[in-house]
Structures are given as C-alpha cells and as structure tokens.
Amino acid sequence: MSAEILCIGTELLLGNITNGNARWLAEELAGLGIPHHRQEVVGDNRGRVIAAVREASSRCRLLITTGGLGPTPDDLTTEAIAAAFETPLVEHGAIWADIQAKLSGRGRPCAPSNRKQALLPQGAEVLPNATGTAPGMIWSPCPGFTVLTFPGVPSEMRAMWQATADPWLRQNGLADGLFASRMLRFWGVGESALAEQVADLLASENPTVAPYAGAGEVKLRITARATNLPAAEALLQPVEQELRHRTADACFGSDADSLASVVLALLRQRGQTLAVAESCTGGGIGAALAAVPGASDGFLGGVIAYANTVKQAVLGVPAELLERHGAVSDAVALAMAQGARQLTGATWAIAVTGIAGPGGGTPEKPVGLVHIAIAGPDGSCSEGVRFGALRGRDWIQTLTTGEALNRLRLQLLAT
Amino acid sequence: MSAEILCIGTELLLGNITNGNARWLAEELAGLGIPHHRQEVVGDNRGRVIAAVREASSRCRLLITTGGLGPTPDDLTTEAIAAAFETPLVEHGAIWADIQAKLSGRGRPCAPSNRKQALLPQGAEVLPNATGTAPGMIWSPCPGFTVLTFPGVPSEMRAMWQATADPWLRQNGLADGLFASRMLRFWGVGESALAEQVADLLASENPTVAPYAGAGEVKLRITARATNLPAAEALLQPVEQELRHRTADACFGSDADSLASVVLALLRQRGQTLAVAESCTGGGIGAALAAVPGASDGFLGGVIAYANTVKQAVLGVPAELLERHGAVSDAVALAMAQGARQLTGATWAIAVTGIAGPGGGTPEKPVGLVHIAIAGPDGSCSEGVRFGALRGRDWIQTLTTGEALNRLRLQLLAT
Numbered sequence: 001m002s003a004e005i006l007c008i009g010t011e012l013l014l015g016n017i018t019n020g021n022a023r024w025l026a027e028e029l030a031g032l033g034i035p036h037h038r039q040e041v042v043g044d045n046r047g048r049v050i051a052a053v054r055e056a057s058s059r060c061r062l063l064i065t066t067g068g069l070g071p072t073p074d075d076l077t078t079e080a081i082a083a084a085f086e087t088p089l090v091e092h093g094a095i096w097a098d099i100q101a102k103l104s105g106r107g108r109p110c111a112p113s114n115r116k117q118a119l120l121p122q123g124a125e126v127l128p129n130a131t132g133t134a135p136g137m138i139w140s141p142c143p144g145f146t147v148l149t150f151p152g153v154p155s156e157m158r159a160m161w162q163a164t165a166d167p168w169l170r171q172n173g174l175a176d177g178l179f180a181s182r183m184l185r186f187w188g189v190g191e192s193a194l195a196e197q198v199a200d201l202l203a204s205e206n207p208t209v210a211p212y213a214g215a216g217e218v219k220l221r222i223t224a225r226a227t228n229l230p231a232a233e234a235l236l237q238p239v240e241q242e243l244r245h246r247t248a249d250a251c252f253g254s255d256a257d258s259l260a261s262v263v264l265a266l267l268r269q270r271g272q273t274l275a276v277a278e279s280c281t282g283g284g285i286g287a288a289l290a291a292v293p294g295a296s297d298g299f300l301g302g303v304i305a306y307a308n309t310v311k312q313a314v315l316g317v318p319a320e321l322l323e324r325h326g327a328v329s330d331a332v333a334l335a336m337a338q339g340a341r342q343l344t345g346a347t348w349a350i351a352v353t354g355i356a357g358p359g360g361g362t363p364e365k366p367v368g369l370v371h372i373a374i375a376g377p378d379g380s381c382s383e384g385v386r387f388g389a390l391r392g393r394d395w396i397q398t399l400t401t402g403e404a405l406n407r408l409r410l411q412l413l414a415t
Numbered sequence: 416m417s418a419e420i421l422c423i424g425t426e427l428l429l430g431n432i433t434n435g436n437a438r439w440l441a442e443e444l445a446g447l448g449i450p451h452h453r454q455e456v457v458g459d460n461r462g463r464v465i466a467a468v469r470e471a472s473s474r475c476r477l478l479i480t481t482g483g484l485g486p487t488p489d490d491l492t493t494e495a496i497a498a499a500f501e502t503p504l505v506e507h508g509a510i511w512a513d514i515q516a517k518l519s520g521r522g523r524p525c526a527p528s529n530r531k532q533a534l535l536p537q538g539a540e541v542l543p544n545a546t547g548t549a550p551g552m553i554w555s556p557c558p559g560f561t562v563l564t565f566p567g568v569p570s571e572m573r574a575m576w577q578a579t580a581d582p583w584l585r586q587n588g589l590a591d592g593l594f595a596s597r598m599l600r601f602w603g604v605g606e607s608a609l610a611e612q613v614a615d616l617l618a619s620e621n622p623t624v625a626p627y628a629g630a631g632e633v634k635l636r637i638t639a640r641a642t643n644l645p646a647a648e649a650l651l652q653p654v655e656q657e658l659r660h661r662t663a664d665a666c667f668g669s670d671a672d673s674l675a676s677v678v679l680a681l682l683r684q685r686g687q688t689l690a691v692a693e694s695c696t697g698g699g700i701g702a703a704l705a706a707v708p709g710a711s712d713g714f715l716g717g718v719i720a721y722a723n724t725v726k727q728a729v730l731g732v733p734a735e736l737l738e739r740h741g742a743v744s745d746a747v748a749l750a751m752a753q754g755a756r757q758l759t760g761a762t763w764a765i766a767v768t769g770i771a772g773p774g775g776g777t778p779e780k781p782v783g784l785v786h787i788a789i790a791g792p793d794g795s796c797s798e799g800v801r802f803g804a805l806r807g808r809d810w811i812q813t814l815t816t817g818e819a820l821n822r823l824r825l826q827l828l829a830t
Contacts, residue, residue, distance in 0.1 A: 013451050015442030016627055019434050022456070027430030036428050037463060039456035041437070048452060055470075181429070190518075192486040192526045202488055210459070211487050212426055213568060221431065276698070276719065282705020283691070283698025286719040290697020293773055293808055301725040304691065304701040306716035310759050314718070314729070344725050358708055388520060391546040393708060395570065 001176050002035040004060045006052055008067040008077050009152055010043035021066045021154055028161060032169060033177040033225060034062065044068060049080035057084070057145045062174055064165075067152035069134035071113040077149055078137065082121035085141035089119040095126060099133045127164050132156040138168060146174075180232035181223040182240055182254055187406045189250045191218045197246055207239050215395065216402045217259075249410060259405040260288040260295075266412040267298035267348070274408070275346035276302035277315055277336040279327065279353040280370060284401045300344045305336060305353075315339030328353050328365050330382040333373035337382070341375045348412075349375045350404045351382075356393045370400045374408055378415070383407075416589065417450040418477040421467055423492050424567055425458035427482075436481045436565075436572055442627075443576060447590040448640055449477065459483060464495035472499075472560045477589055479580075482567035484549035486528040492564055493552065497536035500556035504534040510541060514548045542579050547571040553583060561589075595647035596638040597655055597669055602821045604665045606633045612661055622654050630810065631817045632674075664825060674820040675703040675710075681827040682713035682763070689823070690761035691717035692730055692751040694742065694768040695785060699816045715759045720751060720768075730754030743768050743780050745797035748788035752797070756790045763827075764790045765819045766797075771808045785815045789823055793830070798822075 005025050011017050022039050029036040038059070042048045049068070056063045068077030082089050096118035103110045120126065120137050127136035127148060134156070136149040148165055150157040169175050186194060191213040195202060198220065201209045207224035220243060224235035244251050253262045267274055276285045282304055289299040303314050308327055311317040317335040325331040336351035354370025361367035367389035373382035387399045420440050426432050437454050444451040453474070457463045464483070471478045483492030497504050511533035518525045535541065535552050542551035542563060549571070551564040563580055565572040584590050601609060606626055610617060613635070616624045622639035635658060639650035659666050668677045682689055691700045697719055704714040718729050723742055726732040732750040740746040751766035769785025776782035782804035788797035802814045 012438075013441055013454070014445050014625065015438045015440070016625065018438045023427075023430045023433040025430070026428055030429045037458060037460070038467075039428070039434075039454075041454035043452060045452070052453075183431070190521075190523045192528050193524060195487040196526050196528060199488075210425060210489055211485075212431075213485065215568075215570070221426070221429070223429070275725075278698065278701070279716075280705070281702065282710070282714070282716075283693065283701025283719060284705070286693070286698025286721070287696065287702050287812070290695070290699070290719075290721060290771070291809060291812065295697070296721060299697070299721050301694075301697075301719035301721035301729075303718055303729070304698065304705075304716035306701070306705060306711060306714055307759075310690075310716040313760075314716075314758055343729055344722075345728075356705070390517075391570065394706060395546075397702070397706065 001062075001174065002037050002060045003029050003062040003064060004037065004056045005039045006056060006063060006065045007039070007041045007152075008044065008049055008065060009041075010074070012041045013043045021152065021157055024154070024158065025064055025066070025161070028166070030179050030181070032166070032175040033179050034169070034175055044074040044076060046076050046080050046083070049077060050084045053081050053084040053147070057142065061144060061146070063145070063147040065147065065149045066157055069117065069136065069149060069151045071111065071117055071133070078119060078121070081139070081147060081149065085121070087121040087123070087141060090122050091115075091118050092120055092126060093118075095120075095135055098135075102133050127160055129156055129160055130163065131159060136160060138165075177225050177227050178229050178232055179223055179225050180229060180236050181221060182236060184220045184222070184240065184243055184251050185253045185257055186218045186220070186247060186250045187216065187252050187259060187402055189218060189247070194218050194220070194247065194250075198243060201239060201243065204239070207236050209239065209243070216399045249413060252406065252409060258288070258292065259402055259409065261292045263405050263409050263412070264289065264292055264295055264298045266409065270412070272347035273298050273300050273345075275300050275340045275344040275349045277340035277349060277351035278302065278304050279306055279311070279336070280356045281352055281397050281400050282306055284397050285350060285352065285404055288401050288405065300346050302340050302344060302349070311336060315343065326365065328355055328369060328371055330371050330373065330384065333371040333382040334375070334380050337373040337375035337380055347377060348408060350408055351375070352400050352404050354396070354400060356396045357389055358393060361389065368396050370396070372400070372404045372407060374411055376411065417452050417475045418444055418479060419452065419471045419475045420454045421471060421478060421480045422454070422456045422567075423459065423464055423480060423482040424456075425489070427456045428458045436567065436569055439569070439573065440479055440481070440576070443581070446594060446596050446636070446638060447581070447584055448592055448594050448638075449584070449590060459489040459491060461491050461495050461498070464492060465499045468496050468499040468562070472557065476559060476561070478560070478562040480562065480564045481572055484532065484551060484564060484566045486526065486532055486548070493534060493536070496554070496562060496564065500536070502536040502538065502556060505537050506530075506533050507535055507541060508533075510535075510550055517548050542575055544571055544575055545578060546574055551575055553580075592640045592642060593644050593647055594638055594640050595644060595651045596636060597651060599635045599637065599655065599658055599666050600668045600672055601633045601635070601662065601665045602631065602667050602674060602817055604633060604662070609633050609635070609662070609665075613658060616654060616658065619654070622651050624654065624658070631814045664828060667821065667824060673703070673707065674817055674824065676707045678820050678824050678827070679704065679707050679710055679713045681824065685827070687762035688713050688715050688760075690715050690755045690759040690764045692755035692764060692766040693717070693719050694721055694726070694751070695771045696767055696812050696815050697721055699812050700765060700767065700819055703816050703820065715761050717755050717759060717764070726751060730758065741780065743770055743784060743786055745786050745788065745799065748786040748797040749790070749795050752788040752790035752795055762792060763823060765823055766790070767815050767819050769811070769815060771811045772804055773808060776804065783811050785811070785818075787815070787819045787822060789826055791826065
C-alpha cells in the first residue's frame with residue numbers, strides 16, 4: 001500500500017526553489033496513514049521521467065507526481081508517463097473546452113500549445129484543476145499501481161489534492177488507518193543524552209518515538225497508527241506522558257510551541273509582562289517574542305544596548321560598573337535587566353551581554369561567553385554561560401536567545 | 416560525471432521538515448558545474464538506504480548524502496552505506512578523541528552511543544565536522560563512484576561542504592573545468608520584472624545568468640566556466656558590469672553581502688552611526704545588523720517599542736500623536752525615529768511601526784501595512800508600505816526589515 005512522490009522540474013535540480021510540494025504531500029500522506037517510503041526529483045527530461053516512473057511502479061502502489069503539466073515544450077510529464085507504459089494519448093474534448101473557456105475568461109489567447117494539456121493516456125481519468133489550466137490525471141496503467149499527477153504550482157496542487165485526490169484515496173481503500181503524531185520540544189539537554197534517557201521508548205513500534213536535533217533545541221516525535229484518530233491518540237498519550245514525566249522541565253512544549261510562545265503563555269496566565277535588554281543578540285530575543293502572534297499581551301519591548309553608551313544613557317548602567325567589570329559581566333547584565341524593568345514597567349526583564357565574535361575575545365572572556373540576567377518581582381540573578389566559539393556568531397546569538405528565554409521559563413515555573 | 420543527492424530521514428517522509436538541504440546542495444553543484452540529474456529521499460530504514468545507495472552507484476559518479484550520522488539507533492547512514500558494499504566498519508581513534516573533547520568542552524556527558532560516530536567503512540576518509548560531533552566521509556567503494564556523507568543539521572552540512580567537500584571536488588577533477596561565480600543581490604524589484612530587464616543575458620551560455628527568488632530579495636547568479644580561474648573571471652566581469660549598469664541601485668551587493676552589511680559598510684565609510692526604533696519587527700532590524708561581524712563600528716542599538724507605553728516613555732512619542740494618528744502612522748514612525756536618534760546620539764535612526772497580523776487589521780489599516788521612517792542629519796521622512804496579509808506574520812516582519820534597511824541604503828547613496 002506504500003506511496004512515492006516524484007517531483008519533476010529542472011528548477012529543483014538547479015536549486016532555484018525548495019521542494020515545498022514534497023513536504024506538503026508527505027504530511028497529507030502521513031495523515032491518511034499511507035506509508036510513504038521514498039521521494040524522488042528528476043528534471044524535465046523525457047528519458048529520466050520514464051525511468052523514474054517505471055522504477056516506482058515496481059516498488060509502490062501509489063505514485064504522486066508534481067510538475068511538468070504546463071503547455072511549454074519542457075512540460076512532458078503526461079507524455080512520459082504514457083510512454084512508460086506504452087499507451088497512446090487521447091484528447092479529452094471536455095478538458096480542451098475547459099482550457100479554452102478559462103483562457104478566454106482571463107483575456108488570454110489560446111495557443112496551440114495549450115491543446116496538449118487536453119491529452120491523457122488512454123484509460124486515465126481527469127483529476128480536475130479548478131483554478132489553473134493544467135488538469136492532472138488518475139491512472140492505473142497496470143494492476144496494483146496508480147499514478148496521480150499534479151501541476152507544480154503549490155496552490156493548484158493543494159486545491160486539487162483536497163477536492164479530488166484525498167476523497168478518491170479514502171473511497172478506494174488506499175488510506176490505511178490513521179496517524180496521530182506529537183512533536184515534544186526540549187531545551188538544555190543534548191540529543192544523545194536525551195536518547196539514552198528514553199532508549200527503551202525509541203525501540204517501540206507503535207507508537208514510534210524518534211529524536212531530532214535542531215539549533216540548541218532537541219525534539220522527540222511520537223507517531224501512533226490506528227484505525228481511527230481517537231484510537232491513535234489513545235496509543236500516543238501514555239507515551240507522551242511517560243516522556244514528559246522522565247524529562248521533566250527539559251520538555252518545554254510540543255508541536256507549534258516555541259520557547260518564546262511558551263514564555264508568553266506563562267506570562268499571560270499570570271497577567272505579567274516582559275521587557276528585554278539586549279547587547280550581543282542585538283534584538284534577537286525581542287524578534288523571537290514578536291514572531292509569536294498576539295505577543296503584545298505580554299511583551300512590552302525593551303532596549304537594544306549594543307554600544308556601551310546606550311547601556312549607560314538609556315538603561316542607566318553606571319559607567320563605573322562598565323569600567324570595573326567590563327560590559328560582559330554579571331554586574332552589567334544585572335544593571336541592564338534592572339534598567340529595562342524600570343524603564344518599561346515590565347514585571348520581568350531579560351538582559352544579555354556577551355562576546356559573539358569572531359573578534360573581541362580574550363583568554364578570560366573568550367568568544368562565546370555570555371552573561372544572562374533576569375530581573376523580576378522578587379529580585380535579580382545573573383550567570384555567565386560559555387557557548388564556545390566553534391560554531392560562530394550566528395550560533396552564539398541563537399543559543400543566547402534560547403537560553404535566556406529558557407531561564408525565564410524555568411523561573412516562571414518555579415514561582 | 417553526474418551527481419545525485421540522497422537525503423535520509425523519516426522526518427522528511429512524514430513531512431515534518433522541508434528539504435532545504437537538497438536545494439542548497441543543488442545550488443552548490445550547479446556552481447561547480449557538476450551535472451545533477453536526480454534527488455532521492457528515504458527514511459531511517461537500513462534496507463531502503465542500502466537499496467537507494469546501490470541504485471545510485473549504478474547511475475552516477477558522485478553521491479551526496481545528508482542525515483543519519485547522529486548517535487541514536489535510527490542514525491544508520493554510515494552502517495548502511497558500508498553494508499551496501501559489504502565493507503566492514505573500523506573505528507577511527509582520532510574521531511573518537513575529537514568527539515570526547517567536543518562533548519566535554521560543552522560540559523556534556525560522553526555517552527557510549529557517541530562512539531558509533533567514530534566508525535567509518537574501511538578505506539573511507541574522514542570529512543571533518545568542525546562544529547558538531549558527527550563527521551562525514553569521503554569514500555570510493557568501487558571505481559568511478561564516490562560517496563560524500565553529511566549530517567542533516569544544515570549549518571554543519573554547509574560548513575563541511577565549504578571547508579572540505581568543495582575544495583576536494585575541485586582538486587579531484589569532479590568539477591568540470593573551473594567556475595567563477597558571482598551572486599548579485601537585489602532589493603525592491605520582482606523576479607519576473609528583473610528577468611525581463613535582463614532577458615537577453617539569461618539566454619547566454621558562458622557565462623550563464625540565472626535568477627533566484629528569496630524572501631523579498633531577488634538574486635542573479637553569474638557563472639563562467641574556463642580552464643583557469645583568471646579566464647573565468649575575465650568572462651564573468653563584463654556581464655556583471657552590464658547587469659549592475661542596467662539595474663542601477665536595485666543591486667545592493669554580491670555574494671556574502673546582506674542589506675545590513677552593506678548599510679554598515681556605507682556608515683563606516685562616512686564615520687557615521689545608526690540606531691533603530693522597532694515596533695512590529697520587535698528587534699529584527701537590530702538582530703540583522705548585529706548578525707554582521709564588526710557591527711559595533713556603526714550600530715549603537717536602539718529601542719524595541721512594541722507597546723505604546725514604551726513608545727511614549729522611552730522614545731518620547733507624544734500620547735496625543737498616538738491617539739490622533741494611531742500607532743501605525745507616519746507621524747508616530749517619525750517621532751519614533753527622531754526619539755531614537757536623540758536618545759542614542761546616532762547619526763541616523765530607522766523606525767518601523769506596522770500591523771504584522773494575523774489580528775489587528777482594519778479596512779483602513781490592514782494587516783501588512785507598515786510605516787517606515789528614517790531620521791538623519793538633514794531631517795526625517797516616513798512612508799507607509801503595504802506588504803499584504805497573504806504570506807503571514809513572518810513574511811511581513813522579514814520584508815519590513817529588508818525594506819527599512821534598503822531605504823536607509825538608498826538615502827546614504829544619495830547623500
């Protein structure tokens with residue numbers, strides 16, 4: 001019952017565009033419980049499309065193609081699929097009438113090249129395209145193998161999938177069970193340490209548990225399969241509970257959560273507000289908070305105190321502290337946090353000051369050293385963290401943003 | 416001489432993530448002049464990885480894989496590739512020492528599972544990973560076929576490509592001829608408008624010119640091929656000059672330039688400084704500036720005035736302006752820019768205030784409307800821009816950041 005996705009387009013092979021269609025279709029197949037074991041990309045090349053289609057037909061039950069349905073000479077998907085099974089093309093009068101109506105409705109001339117879009121292999125059904133001129137097809141050229149073709153334009157492909165392909169797959173018994181899936185998100189623990197903590201669950205078959213590493217963040221995906229969604233959810237939930245129990249506070253959220261969205265939700269529950277004072281991140285913590293819809297409930301803003309003059313003039317950091325301890329110090333981080341809290345009237349303030357590199361490091365204060373302070377209703381605290389210089393400026397700034405938000409999260413959870 | 420890309424990861428088949436690695440690698444291969452006819456994706460499944468690798472070895476000269484190099488049980492790329500060619504794995508003492516040093520340097524425990532990352536098939540060379548614990552390999556298991564493996568983490572994969580794989584491919588004659596390439600970067604012009612403006616050059620064969628669309632930014636890649644680098648550069652330069660001449664100020668830079676780095680360079684030439692006052696971007700403009708090494712020469716910092724109270728209390732925007740014109744208006748943007756300039760003593764200040772959505776829009780002030788002001792030594796100006804609501808909050812914030820920096824760039828060029 002397995003499916004493959006074949007995306008056709010030289011622009012994908014040149015790296016001109018990212019293959020978002022494959023991701024979207026993969027998610028749809030997972031939601032339908034159709035096992036999906038392989039994706040391929042080939043260019044607008046007749047021989048290679050024929051070869052890829054033939055190979056897929058020997059491996060899978062269902063092949064989804066995107067791209068190559070347009071009117072230009074390099075659009076050759078339909079013709080190549082027909083050739084792969086030595087089947088002649090026939091013109092569909094209804095498609096040709098529809099193409100003519102759509103083009104004249106847009107005031108566009110109807111070129112002879114458009115007529116080839118009305119050709120389908122003998123025996124294929126039309127997969128209608130309500131918005132564009134390129135229809136797809138549903139065709140079973142041999143027993144136990146069906147190919148569905150879609151244009152490469154994402155909006156047309158998605159609309160055609162939802163209107164025709166999805167119901168067709170359900171009605172024809174190709175959707176096998178249903179999947180429920182949850183992505184748990186972690187901060188402050190490495191991928192291998194987390195994997196060992198839950199090693200027994202990584203071996204489980206249904207639900208499956210799989211780890212993923214990101215920039216500082218680590219994730220575990222739980223996927224359960226059953227005949228219906230409530231049954232899949234019921235399989236998933238005890239594993240999610242066990243994972244959350246074992247990993248405690250290291251799990252900050254699930255699915256679409258981010259550290260920023262979780263911090264904002266905790267603040268919202270308490271009716272509290274947050275300000276930032278950023279040096280080495282230059283606004284990255286604020287931008288992460290502002291990326292969350294509805295951030296204005298809890299996020300007030302703050303100060304980007306990149307230069308020491310701004311630390312002094314706007315946040316009121318005493319010149320004497322900067323001289324004695326240096327800008328990258330607990331004393332200055334604390335004064336920045338307290339200054340931002342006072343200036344904005346926020347319940348909480350996060351301050352970061354560090355050396356993002358590549359220049360500016362010294363043996364005592366190397367690149368990657370960042371001091372992170374949090375000021376709140378019950379006082380302030382600050383700590384130095386060493387992210388190391390290896391992964392560069394961008395990495396240090398990203399980890400600083402995550403670590404600062406995570407520290408506030410842990411403090412909110414503890415109070 | 417052709418190459419294939421094989422991306423390994425169940426998360427790609429489940430549609431959890433978009434395959435950005437394939438696009439990036441495809442662009443690199445194109446830049447090296449290595450023909451690339453096929454991409455594949457398979458899951459973390461030993462049998463299917465083995466099958467995909469064997470099939471690729473019968474079709475292509477060079478296979479690039481990503482993913483599956485981590486320490487967890489579902490990371491099985493190295494093992495499966497070795498098995499595809501019935502070759503035993505051997506431990507590399509130097510890799511294991513490097514992994515231990517990296518983990519202890521980060522204060523992380525060294526788990527037994529990490530040790531499998533030190534195993535490579537007999538005869539394979541290490542493809543070093545300077546930043547992560549998972550090295551890749553360069554291996555020719557049979558004549559006329561070489562496989563290069565990379566981790567799935569994009570930053571590690573890219574750094575390894577640039578440090579080792581790219582020079583290796585050039586030195587070993589897999590790059591066919593020598594290529595000089597230049598990426599010209601544009602802001603404020605659409606991909607199709609730009610393509611029409613330079614249509615004759617897009618048809619050129621050597622150098623080739625190819626357009627790429629990004630988030631607001633449009634790029635033209637010029638690639639010249641010759642037997643040596645000076646000859647390739649000599650072919651490239653007249654086309655670059657012609658493109659720059661035709662597109663004038665819309666071309667803001669090339670290669671590693673960003674709008675932020677170009678603005679900072681213009682300020683550095685003038686010995687001038689910049690501050691920001693950000694509402695709807697929440698710090699994104701500051702973060703873009705701080706992403707540039709050495710930003711402290713010209714970037715002083717500024718104010719994240721997300722809440723109106725911060726616009727008033729910190730930037731001194733009069734309450735009366737906010738009431739009369741609303742926060743999203745030229746009057747408030749101007750007052751924000753002037754406030755930031757005064758507060759920080761910067762030569763220039765950029766201010767943005769807008770509706771990033773999804774909520775908060777009205778018929779007069781829809782989601783996507785942003786007012787951008789610039790205050791400088793000769794006065795201030797502000798203008799409203801409509802980015803539209805269709806592509807969402809993140810898109811609006813990204814375009815606002817680029818547009819604001821571009822406006823300052825044009826003003827600096829004009830004065």
